[in-house]
Amino acid sequence: MVCRHQELREAGRETAFTIEASRLTFGRDCLDELGERAAALGLRRVALFTDRTLVALPHHDRAHHSLRRAGLEVVTFDEVEIEPTDASIAEAARFARDVQPDGYVSLGGGSVIDTAKLADLLAEHGGPLSRWIAAPWGEAVAVPGPLAPHLACPTTCGTGSEVTGIAVFDLLAHEVKTGVASPWLRPTEALVDPECTRTLPRQVVAASGMDVLSHALESFTARPFTARAAAARATARPLSQGRNPWSDLGCAAALQVLGRHLVDGVCEPDAIDAREQLAWAASLAGIAFGNAGVHGPHGMAYAVAGRVRDYHCDGYPAGAMVPHGIAVIVSAPAVFRHTAATDPARHLQAAAWLGADVRDATPADAGAVLSARLVELMRALSLPNGLCGVGYHAEDVPALASATAPQARLLDNAPCLLDRAALEQLFTAALRYW
């Protein structure tokens, strides 16, 4: 009799998975540990990356004070752009090369953390940025080794960037979001202080909460790691390795926390306990998706955000922009309805964790039940009604599908084929939900 392991080996499939994670400190007021932790890494001169809004908030003073109290010299870069671009990252890298810090602190949302990752990369290993960008837009050269230490301090309850080796930005010439992915980009330490979420506008919590939800749901429903061809070398196993027993643990816990606390964390004023739970879900889902990978909704979101015309969301800086979490969630109900047939039990279980009543549901109902629960949550959080809600129309579908089709890193991680025809069908289904 041939065992499953033997079968996989003979078929050239993966038989193992690798787990990597940043050192994580989680809890209220842990931002005050920043200086001591940076000093313990041997740092003396740190570049503190943040944005112009945050630099005026108390979290910035706390971080700065903690670093100074530990005897560190601090040079601040507060020009990070929300939804960074290759141009804004080049500016950040110029700063890093000029001031030559021996380590980095990022204080902010995913945009700040991702900008610090890439400035660190470009200062340490040189550029241009296109050298490190995934194909087809970049040369996809592997990052050759460690970067300078980076302590990431998220101030939103979303993204999970503080524990992943992925950095995302707009590539202006191609009107797409793309990214760099490498285990070396993963911050050395993450300090997640839920107190930082106290001042967040409601729509920012809603968008980042939906980003977390989709990280967990996409990783939980990704193709299994055993469906991938075995890596040529042990160290070449990709971050998007597919769902695995470790990522399932984080996704399951994150989805249950979100099912209980997402709506309160967004809608209740002063709901710091619920926001603390959302921050915890973000860390759980971040560690999970950083070791499994996301798929359809994130791949489609890059085109949705990259081709924005005039949509603007309250709580974000002026100008046209689809916040990342909104760009992701507008397609999610359509995608999960489509992928449910690959594993109905998994999709039904996720729907139940998110609060759906699945008592009378059959496997054939899984896609409709999960999709309906996602739409309910979108409405409860006053989020846009699908692609139409962020300014797209049926005639935009071919261009959105064309811009998404090359996102192989993400689309290949889906549990079923998402080719151009499937993407057109999904974008069409995502135009409007109610």
Ligand SMILES: [Fe+2]
């Ligand atoms: Fe995301």
